Structure formats: structure tokens, C-alpha cells
Amino acid sequence: xxxxxxxxxxxxxxxxxxxxxxxxxxxxxxxxxxxxxxxxxxxxxxxxxxxxxxxxxxxxxxxxxxxxxxxxxxxxxxxxxxxxxxxxxxxxxxxxxxxxxxxxxxxxxxxxxxxxxxxxxxxxxxxxxxxxxxxxxxxxxxxxxxxxxxxxxxxxxxxxxxxxxxxxxxxxxxxxxxxxxxxxxxxxxxxxxxxxxxxxxxxxxxxxxxxxxxxxxxxxxxxxxxxxxxxxxxxxxxxxxxxxxxxxxxxxxxxxxxxxxxxxxxxxxxxxxxxxxxxxxxxxxxxxxxxxxxxxxxxxxxxxxxxxxxxxxxxxxxxxxxxxxxxxxxxxxxxxxxxxxxxxxxxxxxxxxxxxxxxxxxxxxxxxxxxxxxxxxxxxxxxxxxxxxxxxxxxxxxxxxxxxxxxxxxxxxx
Numbered sequence: 494x495x496x497x498x499x500x501x502x503x504x505x506x507x508x509x510x511x512x513x514x515x516x517x518x519x520x521x522x523x524x525x526x527x528x529x530x531x532x533x534x535x536x537x538x539x540x541x542x543x544x545x546x547x548x549x550x551x552x553x554x555x556x557x558x559x560x561x562x563x564x565x566x567x568x569x570x571x572x573x574x575x576x577x578x579x580x581x582x583x584x585x586x587x588x589x590x591x592x593x594x595x596x597x598x599x600x601x602x603x604x605x606x607x608x609x610x611x612x613x614x615x616x617x618x619x620x621x622x623x624x625x626x627x628x629x630x631x632x633x634x635x636x637x638x639x640x641x642x643x644x645x646x647x648x649x650x651x652x653x654x655x656x657x658x659x660x661x662x663x664x665x666x667x668x669x670x671x672x673x674x675x676x677x678x679x680x681x682x683x684x685x686x687x688x689x690x691x692x693x694x695x696x697x698x699x700x701x702x703x704x705x706x707x708x709x710x711x712x713x714x715x716x717x718x719x720x721x722x723x724x725x726x727x728x729x730x731x732x733x734x735x736x737x738x739x740x741x742x743x744x745x746x747x748x749x750x751x752x753x754x755x756x757x758x759x760x761x762x763x764x765x766x767x768x769x770x771x772x773x774x775x776x777x778x779x780x781x782x783x784x785x786x787x788x789x790x791x792x793x794x795x796x797x798x799x800x801x802x803x804x805x806x807x808x809x810x811x812x813x814x815x816x817x818x819x820x821x822x823x824x825x826x827x828x829x830x831x832x833x834x835x836x837x838x839x840x841x842x843x844x845x846x847x848x849x850x851x852x853x854x855x856x857x858x859x860x861x862x863x864x865x866x867x868x869x870x871x872x873x874x875x876x877x878x879x880x881x882x883x884x885x886x887x888x889x890x891x892x893x894x895x896x897x898x899x900x901x902x903x904x905x906x907x
Contacts, residue, residue, distance in 0.1 A: 497648040500526045502905060503641050504655045505629045505675070507534030508668065509541075510877025510894035511657035512614040517902040519618055520587065526649065527618065528641060530628040530667050535611040537659065537666035540849075541891060542599075546607035548584065549577045549895070550888035551598040560889045562748075564882040567857050568893060571865070575899035577892055588613040599887050628671070629658070631678055632873070639872060653872050653905050657898070660851030660878035661686055672879050673854065680869045682856040684881045688848030689748035690890075692739035693761060694840040699737075702809070703837065706733045706801045710740060714767035717746045719759045725749040728767055733802075738763075738837060741886055747843045748852045748883065754842045763835040765798045771833055778825060786818030790828065793817055797832055806831035850890050854881040864904035865897050874901040 502518055504511045507529035518525045527534070541547060550557060554572040558565040581600060584590050590613050591603040602609045615623065628644045632654060640650045658672025673683045695703055709732075716726040729742035738761065746761065766774050781793045791800070791807035798806065807813040810827035812820050820828075845851070855875050859868050865880075867873040876897035884890045 500651045502653045503651040506657035508659045513895045514898035515618040527623045528627040529625045532625050538611045539607045545605045546610045547599050547888040549580045549600045549892040551577050560885040571896040571900050575896040580895050655874045657877045661845045662848040662851050676855050684853045686853040688843040688845045689852040689883050690744045690849035691747045691843045691847045693737050695737040696838045696840045699837045703733045704735045707735045709733050714764035715742045716762045720757050752842050759839040760836045765832050782817040788817050790817045790820050850883045852883045865901040
């Protein structure tokens, strides 16, 4: 057994939540140590915002909370306590990073580099306060102290522990779900886990369609069906890929896909004209056909979708090379079906390897919303992706990490 060390506060995990908790403790002059299993802190942070780090979203807390699905009411007190404007001020004034606002109130560093944020956090904390290569496997309680134990038998004790071990998404960055085992070993309930904010692979037949238009993006309505029942729907940008579909609206639907989807009939239906009914689109198509009988039918369809997508829809409908005036009623309706009800069947459940966040985690009923302190193990705080909280894309998840870290440190300060 290795030599046992002590500290005032132990933070387990050097992801976004753990690093911000360290910053807040440093500001208050509270001694702490961050234990990171990998060889480099903040590895997953480098992936956020496609490497640009969408650090927060400049909406009011009242609007922002709507982006956290079932946990919106729960997290509201945290994001009110440390709102996006507070986060931006801290990042500018304390970390020295200049920020900019882009569409949909998304906030990025001016450098467009996640490394800017990661380096600023680590430098602010001080590398002497971060221990890498420490893989926490359990936390034991001994009188008034908690002892964090590594897989090598190393032991560090403190009266306060902040668990910020991450979820299961992008496991190569170190968040492979081990933190859930640690929390479970302390008596916490872990709700079912599902990859979220990820792309969706489609079956081989439909992959022929998506791969042919890979890289093309289009606005559409999207609905998830499982065994003929609609489970969820949304509207936004859809990106076709070699393996299936992605884009913001698809990533949002991914959290609703059951893990057993391979044993059931599941598909995503795309509607490229969501503001028109079937009847309205049919009338409009017929008018276009009557007005332009010598045009290719797929050329007329490109009014609603990019031409490459129109060509593939025409191929599916069996009208690819036909002039509009030659298209039969049945052919027109098959084309309409593709424009309004394109079914892309799901091949496998989404993978953790490509998911940006994890749906599920430590049950919120066991964590105090005003402080993130455990109701089961007083003195232990759970923050970040370990919790059963996941937000939409656009800076919501990193804002949750910062707000949770802030109120946890506030409670530790007393």
C-alpha cells in the first residue's frame, strides 16, 4: 500500500467540471488536489465544439433550462447561481480568454481553439495541484475523512470530495463509465445509460442513399419511430454521412433510441417540407408539373431539397430520368413520399465512442440541487456528466458543468 496523503478537498476527474471546480477553489484559497486517471487533464474538452470549444450559451437561465430535457427544473437553481454571463466574466477576467458570440447565442474563444480554454484552466489551477495517472476505483469513509483509493493502492484523504469523473461518452478520453461504479459503490443509484448527441447509423439498404449524398446538409423535420410508435421528433439541420445521418436534430433524437433497437423495427423519418401538408405539397408538385412538363421531375424536386438529394429521391421513386409531363400519378406520389416521409432504418444503437454526452447517470433524487452534495454521503459532491443531466448541443453541457462546480464549491466554503 502506498503512502497516504491528505488535502482539504479532493476532486476526482480533470474534465471540464473538475477543472472549473479547481479554479473556483483556487480563487477562494482552499487547498485541493485534482486526481486524473489519464496523462493529460481536459482531454475531452478538446473535442467540444468540433475542437473550437462552445463554452456556453448566452441565454437567460429561464430560457436555458428548457434545454436540459427532464432535468430542466432540477438544474435551474444552479444555472441561476452561476449564469452564462457569470461564466463569461470569469473566463475573461480570471482565465484571460477573450470570447465571441455566434449564431444561436453560442459562445466560443476568439482563438477558435479548445486548447486555449484547456490551457488557461490548467495554468490557472497550477499543475502542482493536478496528479495524473491516478485511476480512482473507490472512495471509503473513515470517521470525518473520505479516502480516495487508486487501482495501484495509492490513497489520498480529505473531508470533502468532488466526484467529476465524467460519463461514458468518448471513452478514449478517459470517461469510460468507471465513475458510475465508484458512485454505485458508495450507495448511489445509477439510472440507465444511453449515448446522446451522436450520429445514427442506418441499415445497408438505406446507407446506399445516405452515402451517395454524404456531406450534404438540409433542413428537415425528423421523427424517431420504434415498432410503428413515434417516440420523439424535432426540426433542424440534417447531415448525411457515409454511415447514416447526423446534424443537430439527429443528435438530439439519438438520446431517445433504445439500446435494444437492433431487435425491433426502428427508423427515423425525414420530412423535407415540414411546413406543408401532404395535400399541399401534392397540389404544388402538380402545378409545377403542369407548368414545366418538359423539365426533369428531379429538377422540380430540387426546389425543396439539394439537387443531389432530389436525384436520389427520384431514383427511389422510379422517376429519375423522366420529364415531368411523363410522370404518372403513382410516380408523383412516390416522389412526394420521399419528400415528406423518407424512412431511414436504424442499423445499431448509437455508440458511446461517438457520443458527446451520456444520458443517465447518478440519480438526481440522491443529490441536493442547491449544492450538488450527496444525500447519501454528506461531504461528497457529484458534478458534471456523472449526473443524470444532459443538455442540447450549443454550450449547454459545459454551462451545466460550470454551474454545478460553482455551487458545490460555494457549499464547501460554507
